[in-house]
Amino acid sequence: MDETPAPPPPPTGQVIVLEPLVARVLAPNPSPFTYTGTQTHLVGTADLAVIDPGPADAAHHQALLRAIAGRPVTAIVVTHHHRDHSPGTRALQAATGAPIVGAAPVFLADDGPRADAAFDTDYSPDRVLIEGDTVAGEGWTLAAIATPGHTGNHLAFALPETGALFSGDHVMGWSTSIVSPPDGDMGDYMASLEKLLAREDRVYYPGHGEAVERPQRLVRGLLGHRRQREGQILRLLADVPRGIAAMVEKMYVGLDPRLLPAAERSVLAHLIDLERRGRVRRDGAVWVAA
Incomplete structure (x- = not known):
């Protein structure tokens, strides 16, 4: 895929404060498909939402509990059901009692060898969110935005109090997203990019890669990139x-x-x-x- 050169790996397991309402903890699962690893975001101060607890990794789970530091967790929020994003929900729910909310579980037969992260077939949310649904705590609100394409059930989450958007794997800070049929759909992916382009979010916090400080510019670039790939295909087949x-x-x-x-x-x-x-x-x- 098209990707930027990897910087020195950031520290795993440490709490990085991105803004007063948002912190992140990097999981120790770097790979060609996850970059430096999956980023779990914590939203709130007095009480928290935990977005994408990541893989079922004991060290990452302990790092999240240290970051939570005994504060109540209002919701464990999931953007999509890949194994680098949602398996950590089970241990975190057992430790905190928080409900698992967000993307619907999706189980599809594939039509060829998978190249992206495998499905988390045990993912089972307590509440499925759809476009416009919200979860909230003291001083924060997360609003679901349906962004299918990378997966059929992908959600992004807007934080209206600060203008931030948690973009999951739909828009990443290091590479274009993999769109792998049958769960991935290029038409849906492009439509979801157009939806985000029409918004005025200040910053994106993706599941992989650094924060995107000029998100509309990046989204325009992603749309242009995909149209360029489409043009390449049509030119090749014309020959x-x-x-x-x-x-x-x-x-x-x-x-x-x-x-x-x-x-x-x-x-x-x-x-x-x-x-x-x-x-x-x-x-x-x-x-x-x-």
Whole structure:
């Protein structure tokens, strides 16, 4: 995928205060798909929301309990059901008694090898949130914004008191998001980016990577990037029918080989979207211009 060079890894397990109402704790799960690791965000002061408790990792769980420091947890909030975001909900709920709220559980059969993080099949929220639903505590409110695309159930959460948005994996601070069918949908992903572009959020706090200080600029860039990829596909197919691997070879020159399966999934997502719009069609193992 397209990514920025990795800076020195930030410290895992430490509380980093981002603004008076927001802190984060980095999980020790770096990888080609998670960058320096999953970032769990804590919202509030007297009482808290914990957004995306991360993987089922004992060290990260203990770090979160230290960060919570005995304060009441109003809600454990989940943006989506991938294994680097939601498994930590179970231990945190057992420790705090807080309800698990947010994204719906999604269980889908796949049509090919997965390249993104595997589903957390045990994820079971106490309350599923939809567009406009809120959870609140003393001095803070989190409003759900439906942002499907990376996954079918993905939610972002706005913090209107400060103008911040917790963007999960829909918009990240280091790379474009993987869109892997059938759960990932490129048409939905683009529509969700357009939805965020129409907002006036001050800053994004993503699940991976640093805070995004000029979010509208980044979202415009992500939309442009995806349209550029779509144009590449259409130009390649205008020359000759091609399979996905052959397209990826032309489109992602110099990509880390570990990320090639993810690139193939994103190209497939583009092709499915183009097929729906009547721009391409399948012919056996290859795709052709319509």
